[in-house]
Amino acid sequence: MGRFDGAMVLITGATGGLGRGAAKGFAAEGARLVLSDLDEKTLAAFAETLEAETAILAGNIADEKLSEDLVTLATERFGRLDVAVNNAGIVHSFVRLPQVASDEARRVLEVDLLGVFFAMKHQIPLMERQFKASGKGGTIVNIASVAGLGGAPKLSVYAAAKHGVVGLTRSAAAEYATKGIRINAICPAHTRTAMVDGFVRGSGAPEAEALAELTRGVPMKRVAEVDEVITAILxxxxxxxxxxxxxxxxxxxxxxxI
Incomplete structure (x- = not known):
C-alpha cells in the first residue's frame, strides 16, 4: 500500500528536475497524475515512462486559463483533485538588481508568482467543494525557495517572487484551515537541477569551483540532491x-x- 494509493495528484513544471522527481515519487506511492509543462512532446514522452494512470496538458503557467483547464482535466478524468504541487518556475540572470532586464523581471514574476496564484485560485474552490461534499478536501504544496525566506544577492526578482509564494501560502492556509485544505511551501536551497547546471556553465569556472562559490553560505557545503527535496514534498x-x-x-x- 502506497501513501497515495488512488489519490489524484496535479504537478506543474513536470519535466524539470523537481517535477520529474515528484511525478516519479507520487507514482511509486500509488497516485494518479495530471502533469503539465511547456513542451507537449517532452511531457508526453516523460508520461510514458511512468507506471501510473496519467493525463497531460501542456501550456504556460503564466496563462491563467492553463490552471483552469488543469483543474477541469483532473475533474473530468479522475473525478477529484487530492494534491496539487505547484512547481513550475524560472530564474533570471545571476546579476545585481539594476542589471536585471525589465522584461526578464516581468517574466519571472508572471511565472513564479502569478503562476502559483492562478493555480491556487482554481485549485482551492474544487478542494473546498470536495470537502463540503465528502469531508475530504485536498493538499497544496507550493515550491518556493530558501530565496523566499531571506535575501538572495544577484537573484533579487526571483527572491521577490518566492517571497510572494510564501505570502500566498501562509495567507491561503489561514483562510482555508477549517475548510479541509492544507497549504504548505517547500523552500529548497540550490538543488542539482537544470538551474544549477546553467549557473555552472555560465560561470565559466570548473564545476567544483562554481559549486563551491554557489554553496559557500551553506553549512553542508553542497547543493541538495533532487531526491532530498522530493522527500520533503511527499x-x-x-x-x-x-x-x-x-x-x-x-x-x-x-x-x-545561521
Whole structure:
C-alpha cells in the first residue's frame, strides 16, 4: 500500500528536475497524475515512462486559463483533485538588481508568482467543494525557495517572487484551515537541477569551483540532491501529516540555522 494509493495528484513544471522527481515519487506511492509543462512532446514522452494512470496538458503557467483547464482535466478524468504541487518556475540572470532586464523581471514574476496564484485560485474552490461534499478536501504544496525566506544577492526578482509564494501560502492556509485544505511551501536551497547546471556553465569556472562559490553560505557545503527535496514534498502532501498547514519547510543544508 502506497501513501497515495488512488489519490489524484496535479504537478506543474513536470519535466524539470523537481517535477520529474515528484511525478516519479507520487507514482511509486500509488497516485494518479495530471502533469503539465511547456513542451507537449517532452511531457508526453516523460508520461510514458511512468507506471501510473496519467493525463497531460501542456501550456504556460503564466496563462491563467492553463490552471483552469488543469483543474477541469483532473475533474473530468479522475473525478477529484487530492494534491496539487505547484512547481513550475524560472530564474533570471545571476546579476545585481539594476542589471536585471525589465522584461526578464516581468517574466519571472508572471511565472513564479502569478503562476502559483492562478493555480491556487482554481485549485482551492474544487478542494473546498470536495470537502463540503465528502469531508475530504485536498493538499497544496507550493515550491518556493530558501530565496523566499531571506535575501538572495544577484537573484533579487526571483527572491521577490518566492517571497510572494510564501505570502500566498501562509495567507491561503489561514483562510482555508477549517475548510479541509492544507497549504504548505517547500523552500529548497540550490538543488542539482537544470538551474544549477546553467549557473555552472555560465560561470565559466570548473564545476567544483562554481559549486563551491554557489554553496559557500551553506553549512553542508553542497547543493541538495533532487531526491532530498522530493522527500520533503511527499512529507508535506502525506495525508497522515494532517496538522501541518501554512508552513515553510526549508530544505537548505543548514542555511536557516545561521
Amino acid at each position: 512529507f508535506a502532501a502525506d495525508p497522515t501529516n494532517s496538522f501541518m498547514t501554512g508552513h515553510t519547510l526549508a530544505v537548505d543544508g543548514g542555511i536557516g540555522a
